[in-house]
Amino acid sequence: MSYLFLFLAVVVGYVVALFLKKRELRNMEVFLAFSGAFLLSITVFELLPHVFETPSKSIGVYIMLGILLQIFLEFFSKGAEHGHVHLHSETKHFPWILFVSLSIHAFMEGFPISEDNNLLLAIIIHKIPVAIILSFFFITAGYKRITTLLFLFFFAIMTPLGSFISLNYSIVHQYETEISALVIGIFLHVSTTILFESSKNHKFNLPKMTAVLVAVFLAYFL
Template identity: 75%
Template sequence: MNYLLLFLAVALGYGVALFLKTKKIKQISLYLAFSGAFLLAITVFELLPEVFETPSKSIGIFIMVGILLQIFLEFFSKGAEHGHVHLHADTKDFPWLLFISLSIHALLEGFPISEENNLLIGVIVHKIPVAIILSFFFIKAGYSRIITVLFLFLFALMTPIGSFISENSVYIDTYHTEITAVVIGVFLHVSTTILFESSSNHKFDLSKMIAVVVAILLAYFL
């Protein structure tokens, strides 16, 4: 069921984009702020205490590795992980660099998901607006529907695959804490960037502040 929900989050984003065509949605930045705050809160409330059960400076190193890895991935994805696609689609070939960078990010997202935490909800909330914006990019750039659907289908598979590997690999289980720390770094970078970029002039208005506070409270009481 978890695998299906992760897949359907991307499918839902594509469906919303098709329904809205290429209309501007004011609410998308509000939902981005909510999703960023929710993901950040889940990371702080659930993943950080897990990796620091036995305090160690090496955990901090792995978190920093995750932050640096996400910065490196965004060199190729141009910020698609946090809802901004700045690519120039001069050709309509399959965008391999975007796909590979997003796939690595999505694969890592699946590793810490378990029944002991609420990360599944956080990742779903994060994926929907990203899928909407990715879909808008493909539609506006004039990509064929076949390439668009293929890209989103393969992208939608990555997080369930990551979760499956995590649950069934002894090697991943052995280094679960270290891998989770890397993912924490990825989430910290993505979620704080979403919060920073989802506000014009990097300032929060009242509606965004309310969205952020509600997201944090929901994550805490889950």
């Protein structure tokens, strides 16, 4: 069922985007702030303690590598992971660079998901607003529907694929801590960027601040 929920998060995003108008997209900032705070909180409350059960400096190295990997991916995706989409193709060809960078990010997200943490919920909450914004820009930019649907379909299956491989291949289990630390770095970069970029001039208004506090509260008591 977890695979289905991850896939449906992108489907929900696409359906919502079909009915959105540009002015309504601004309301996504509060949802983005909530999703960023929730992902960050789950990372800090649940994933970090797990990888540091046996403290080691090498874990910190993998976390930093994850941060650097995400910075590298965003060089090509231009920040689509946290709600920024920049598509300039006049011929509306399939955006392979954006697809590959987003797919790597989504694939890595699936590895730490397990019954021992609430990461599944955090990623679903993270994926919905990103899928909405991604779908909205594909639609308004005039891309063919088949291009949009193919992009979203393969993007949607990447996180379930990462989770499936993590749970079913023993070689992955041997490096579970290192991979989790790498993904933690990715989450730390993405979630904090969402928090800062969802606020104009890096300032929080009352609705966004409330969304952040509610997200942290819920993540702690789950």
